[in-house]
Amino acid sequence: MAMSDVILDIRGLDKTYAGGVKALTNVDLQIRKGEIFALLGPNGAGKTTLIGSVCGMVRPTGGSIEVFGKDLSKSWKAIRQRVGLVPQELSFDMFDKVIRQVRYSRGMFGFPPDEARVEEVLKSLSLWDKRDVSIRELSGGMKRRVMIAKALAHEPELLFLDEPTAGVDVELRRDMWRQIDALRERGVTIILTTHYIEEAEEMADRVGVINKGQILLVDDKDSIMARLGRTEAHFTLEKPLAEVPATLTKYPLHLEGEGTCLVYRGGDGTGKGKREIADLAQQLVREGLTYTGLETRDSTLEDIFVDLVEDNQAKETVQ
């Protein structure tokens, strides 16, 4: 990656909260200009802490952050003017009107009033009709849009979205994805956090997986999806088997429960897993291997973290 392409460069970032919780451990992360980067991790992984370290809510206890090629601790004012943030929680003066809050944000970031720009932002988020409504009267999803409108009012080049689709229905979620796409078209670099693999898959160019304050891996979406998009199927067999029949060895299978349960674990995020399970079920029937139960599930983030952590530990022991 050429240095000029790096818009955000985080090195050795540590954060230990006053209470002693170690929220980030030696985090290294480079974000490229113009990309959409998804930070994927379970509750408490440190996603919000990482964003807060860049955006000013959190004081890191170690490491360095460069944004737009400048040291954040020195040039923070110039940098912040070009960075936007939509936090995880809905937080604003609920009694204020939509349009006033958006104007306020623009001013706070040091930009001159620009009604055309405010109108454009509100229209793009379908908030124009609600511009004179008091925010507390809006639904949750609309409130979230106001948060986004506020963050876009100063035309940031780097935008952080902390769980943009939490608590948002399917339609609004799709709408949000379209918004994010439109921003990318305009050249905005976007870093979003999410719990959902599908969301990372839908949106991101690259994905970083974080757990317990550590970045476990950063890779292109497709390679990650291949690792993440696994499907598992448990066939409960009528009669236990001693070993996986030779005719089935082309599938990733093994036996559990003293041969009473045939377990499939495979797929690559393209739907291959589901297809293979359907094929496998038919073949079992053809071969007269009767099963009394079938359970399938897609691998959850937790499974993946367990996998990744085990991988990492294995690597460490090898070294």
Add this chain to the structure above:
Amino acid sequence: MTLNLRGAYAIWKNEVMRMFRTAFGSILSPVITTSLYLVVFGAAIGSRMELPGGVEYGSFIVPGLLMLTLLTESTSNASFGIYMPKFTGAIYELLSAPVGVVETLVGFVGAAAAKSLILAAVILGTAALIIDYEIAHPVLAFFYILLVAATFSLLGFIIGLWANSFEKLQIVPLLILMPLTFLGGTFYSIDILPEPWRSVSLINPVVYLVNGLRWTFLGQSDFPIAVSLGATVAFLLICVGIIAWIFKTGWRLRE
């Protein structure tokens, strides 16, 4: 980017608008308080009070009343102004914006002080309807009011940052400011106090504030104006120092 003046103005404007969302109540309450105090203390009790220098009690308590409102309103408006975004979480935006100490102070403290100035005008107007009084040094009086409004808005700002519950937000004004104000010669001259109470009063900063303001109104007070002015400015500088420290360390602002 050195100073984000637009940002400071945006915060200031937002705060002023927020405070005047309840404009009617904000203006009405000092009008009522002033009228009641003036009628009860000024008209009813005042006729039996003897004051040094033969000053009318009515004109004596106008600066005291003004000070009472300035202190309570400046402190509570500024403390509430910065406490609310902490409470709602909206503080994230201030922290993520290119605004530093100066912009934040101009915004929050400036707005609270501006409101106090407007209230001061309302009080003086109300008082003029009820009693006759004169202001000996109007220009000095204006600057003194400004100084006191700014100082106590700074104090309120510190309280608002320090408070992490509504209870704490109320406790300082109630437990410290109110007693200090009432015991600070707001409604009497400390020269009428017997010792040791007169000497004890001298450690109360409000005594100097009230006397400073009173001097600009009446041309005389318990202390020379230089002493009062010095004490007020010292108090202002202490508040600024504390705030500078808060922003430097991020105390109660950043995790």
